[in-house]
Amino acid sequence: MFARLRNDFPILDTRIGESPLSYLDSGATSQKPQCVIDTFTEYYSQRNAAVHRGAHSLAVMATEAFEAGRDAVANLVGGAPEQVCWTKNATEALNIVALGIDRASRGLGGDEAARFALGPGDSIVVTEMEHHANLVPWQQLARSTGARLRWLPVTDSGELDLTDLGGIVDATTKVFAFTHVSNVLGTINPVETLVARAREVGALVVLDACQSVPHMPVDFPALDVDFAAFSAHKALGPTGLGVLWGRTELLDSLPPVLTGGSMITTVTMDEAEFMPAPQRFEAGTQPVAEVAAFATALGYLAEVGLDKVLDHERELVRVLLDGIAEIPGIRVLGSAENRIGAVAFDVAGVHAHDVGQYLDSQGVAVRVGHHCAQPLHRRFGVTASTRASTYLYNDVEDCRRFLTALAEVRPFFGVTDAEAAS
């Protein structure tokens, strides 16, 4: 089945110079199937109108498309459609939670929001493998409220070190924010264990699901998280759209940070009342065409089956890891067994940028740099790495092309083993 899927992605026919394209950068953003691309044309040529206002037929159709997107997300990750709030990306979704807690800590949002308030003596816990999007907002929140920021360290194998989980997440912990899957290492974290500890101390759980939702079956209610964030563009959908998922009672009491039109009930010259979720977090004109296109993307993923996607990518990552092990001078960061199809590595004697440049000359697209996870790279003693990441449209041929090109990198840059070791 997966061999046929490839034909649904027109961009994969692109040639890079003389080489066919092997796109191994889906961890950064995924490519789009034709049906998703077509949805934009179809939406703007047949259904475009402002949503949630106006009584005309187009407005009704546009609103239906917009709300159907919410249903599609809820079908995929669980919960009710009202638990799905549209944001511009996952970063914004995480910031809405952190900034909402900040507002609650300043007394905004009334008694309902008091449950979120943080102050000196409280702690926020993250992990050493977070993407900057799930680290910096919490640093800011700690600075603003006087709460302490603590983190779970990462082991040499690229997994969370749970040795002192009970000491790090303790009675002072009010927020525990962590990623489901590392965007660099591909490690799948033990959400159940982490959530269980959060429940013991009454901490809110915020899950960064950017790298899990596109690649494996995920059920937020079953995972028992309080908030979760992910983006559309990593899951075959368009850029400019993210999701904040949350428990209804929490969403309805979290103070919104973006305020204005479309999110209020009554407004006087002095004050305003806010709508319940999801509208309370959706101020201003929304990306309706993007939502419609994302619904198409999720329909596509559902048809393929995310369990099958995970199996397919695990086969590919095995080919990548076995192949890399045969090439001298390559150190893979992390060695977790429970992982998705992402592999980050260091090439002895060659900087990641030069590795990426050489691979590109062979038509192989990978990510280079710190992948928005500088602390994690520091943990592994490097400032940058090269990351190959797969998706459902990749095949063994992509992996083979990548491995052939990777084996040529050190010879091209004239690096000998003796030199690299020094």
Place this chain on the structure above:
Amino acid sequence: MTDQMQQLYQQVILDHSRARTGNAALLREAAAGAHGYSHQVNPTCGDEIELETELETGGGLSVRWTGDGCSISMASASVLAELAAESTAERMLEIEAKFHELMHSRGTMEADEEILGDAAAFTGVSKFPARIKCALLAWMAFKDALSQAQSSLEEK
């Protein structure tokens, strides 16, 4: 191998990226003459350089740097230090201006080897928009450090 790759990674660049001129511990406060220091980071890739330049009373100058980055950024710093050792500050600013122009030429400019010396080897980099900043990182640090050194010379 594509021609563009060979143009990008000239042998001169690969050589300088491995045997680096001026890549030495910074003197900091121990620097005797008028000197300046600059720390530049390329936030998109994390490439980093710390560069120090010292103006000698006779008009000569020296450059020391430490850094971490790709072959283009490290080779560029090395070539810069080599050129600085045989140039005056005025001459180096002339080279800097020419190099800057070359990097933003998108491959349409012929490098003036008379002025640029080994820096002419970076001509191919200008065809790779994502790598121009790599080549310019050390030169940005140099310009910043030199202007500090010049101010400190005027004060003396």
